[in-house]
Amino acid sequence: MSDQQHGNKAEIHTLLQPENHNKKYESLFVEIDSGQIKLPMFQREFVWEKEQSAKLIDSILKGFPIGTFIFWKTREELRSYKEVGNHTLPETPKNDYVQYILDGQQRITSLYAIRKGIRITKDGKEIDYQDIFINLNGKLDDDEPIVTTEIPQDAEQGRYVSVHKLLTKNISDFFGSIPIEVIPLIEFYKGRLVNYDFSTITIKDYPIEIACEVFSRINTGGKALTVFEIMVAKTYDEAKGFNLADKYDVLRDGSDEDKKCLALTKFETIPNSLIMQCVAAICKRAIRGRDILKIKREDFIAHWVPMTESLFSAIDFIRSELRVPVSHLLPYPALLIPITYFFYKTNNKKQTLNQGKLLEQYFYWVGLTERYQSSSDSKIIEDFNKMDKIVEDQAPEYTIKEINYEEIKLVHFSSGNAFCKSILCLFAYNQPKSFDTNGSVILDNSNLKIATSRNYHHFFPKKYLKDNVNDAEPNLISNITLIDGYSNKHIIGKKSPKEYIEKLSSKNTEIAESLKSHLISSVGGFGIDENNYEKFIDRRSKAIADALCKKLLIATEK
DSSP states (O other), X not given: OOHHHHHHHHHHHHHOOOEEEEEOHXXXXXXXXXXXXXXXXXXXXXXXXXXXXXXXXXXXXXXXXXXXXXXXXXXXXXXXXXXXXXXXXXXXXXXXXXXXXXXXXXXXXXXXXXXXXXXXXXXXXXXXXXXXEEETTOOTTSSSOSEESSOOTTOOTTOEEEHHHHHHSOGGGGBTTBOGGGHHHHHHHHHHHHTOOEEEEEEESOOHHHHHHHHHHHOSSSOOOOHXXXXXXXXXXXXXXXXXXXXXXXXXXXXXXXXXXXXXXXXTTOOHHHHHHHHHHHHHSOOSHHHHHTSOHHHHHHHHHHHHHHHHHHHHHHHHTSOOOSGGGOSOGGGHHHHHHHHHHTTTOOOOHHHHHHHHHHHHHHHHTTGGXXXXXXXXXXXXXXXXXXXXXXXXXXXXXXXXXXXXXXXXXXXXXXXXXXXXXXXXXTXXXXXXXXXXXXXXXXXXXXXXXXXXXXSSOHHHHHHHSTTOOOOBGGXXXXXXXXIIIIIITTOOHHHHXXXXXXXXXXXXXXHXXXXXXXXXXXXXXXXXXXXXXXXXXXXXHHHHHHHTTOOOOO
16 A cells, blocks of 8 residues: 555544533533524424423433434534524524534424523424423432423422523522422522533534534434435525525426426426436436535536436436336336436437437336346446447447246236336337227326236236136236226226126227237237136237337347
8 A cells, every 4th residue: 555545544534533522501502592503404304392302301300311412513504594483593604613413403402492492383383392391299210200391280389390491590580489498409400401411522624425424323323314415404505595405396396487397297206315316427427425425515506407407308208208107117216317417418409319219228228137226326327338328329238138028927017126117118108098998098106106006907807817717826017007097996897808808899999909009919819809818928928028129129030
């Protein structure tokens, strides 16, 4: 190892030295009131229920440990709360050090709310943190809590004291309102609170990705922050009007000013983590969490609009050219990342005929090989090279074997399996028609979530097979068709294919066309006229295999 490598390793080792120290109750809130400690605004509720806050005070009074607070001391500016309930928090001067709470935000906010007597409106109901009381008749060594959120109607006068008043008033202020004999007890409880040692760890001047790595390693009991939550705080820019949480909401659901959104394209199930990866893909040609966290605020903001434009170009391609109308059918949602990268590299120009075929080949190759089943991040990064080839109108190199229809015959249907989903995409590409009207089948995310969802129909119904065909396995991908929920439930039910197809033929004179849209080219040739399940699975598996080979640009022998 070179001297420079030794030096770099030593530098990192020196950097990772968290400071351990204790803070008193009052010290914590002086620092919050002065703007030295701030509450970063991550994408989550940060106020506990009043009962949880009462339990926290009870633990402190009884001397129980309540966990360690982790602060990140930095000059970096994060999105943070400007107020807690009815209380305004102070601004911190530019370029001053700030201690952001990485772990313990719920506990500190609760303690602060009690100390300030804050009122917070939550779910349309006002919570007054002055209404947390110590039962002066309670015993510290008793299992029963001595801190409560209500005073019983039959309580003895002067036997309950507000924690807020206890912390903010002088002992002399209680004279006359409570029995003189409990004054020493009030002094005792106040001392227990204000002198309690809160364990804290401060990590100073760390890059945010390292600070959060330290947090995730220390935070064994709480909920770890997601990359999205961290980036919401990191990329906030009030001057530029950039709030990632709001930007994502508009991207997903739209707004009065911006109608184009994921919900409108039926791709609303795309997670916010994938959106972060799309930004990193076009900004850094990388998608790992640590790479996302290293993106500078100004770079992230600069790439947000280009990312959304390329993302919608990718979705438009998948919907119009691949005819995959909803996000639940995608073999992997992560397929959007390299295709978004492709359109970013082409400045969102419409793909050439050859590029379209190569992108389709790539799409089905990823799904049918279950490429992103494991180590997906590294494989997606590798696939940027394939996208670069397609940008140049050149075919990437693949190891592609012909799809064997004998293997298709054995594939069990699962709505969560990438191989099955690739076949469902093939079904969707053929724009399936309704058996009863020959109208287009409308596919919707809500009807495609699980294998029992309404758009999935067993052509040979499960109940029919159970009653009529011994040892038949109904749940095969080759027995699945995409139809509307009404026909599935009210017209077909448990009838045999011969019975319901004959009945539907009298209503739908174009039933042969309807069946072809489901890769069923004839009634007789597929064994439907004789309810021959084995023949149906054999012929339809062959039809599926041939169609998939075309998608993979494999020439098949006829």
